[in-house]
Amino acid sequence: MTPAGPDDLVLTPSGIRxxxxxxxCTIGRGGVRADKREGDGATPAGCHRIVGMFYRADRIARPAAWAAAIGPRDLWCDAPDHPAYNHRVRAPFAGSAERLARGDPLYDLIIVTDWNWPIARAGRGSAIFLHRWRRPGWPTEGCVAFDPQHLRWIAGRIGPRTRLVVRG
Structure with a gap:
């Protein structure tokens, strides 16, 4: 694994540095795994580039100039057998997908990693995001989750060289 740089988000036992x-922060209920699989609840080990940022323009201000607004038709495909697996898609959509514009505030701000992206391998896992937590200590399905104010602070400071470093 490439050494962490000054622009990287580094997962440590006490949080993200x-x-x-x-x-x-909280991570997946399945802990950190080098052999991430769809549905295992694990946060994948590795150096993951930050490749996108989405936000709910109807709920929060744009967190960074390069953030893209999401709305009710925006989804994330989680169907391993679909060609759009682990990509943003729009409703109506025939495959299995997670709604990005949720009723709760969990995805009001989403930072997207390049885990299993852009060329997704079936079953390797999808939607590894940085987002707000449900509450402190509550695990995710594999994402990394933060206090919403900390997530906003981070979102305003990440850039094209930022990586999420997760050691397994």
């Missing part, structure tokens, strides 16, 4: 600060 970024720009000289440490932020509490």
């Amino acid at each position: 970024f720009r000289g600060r440490r932020f509490p």
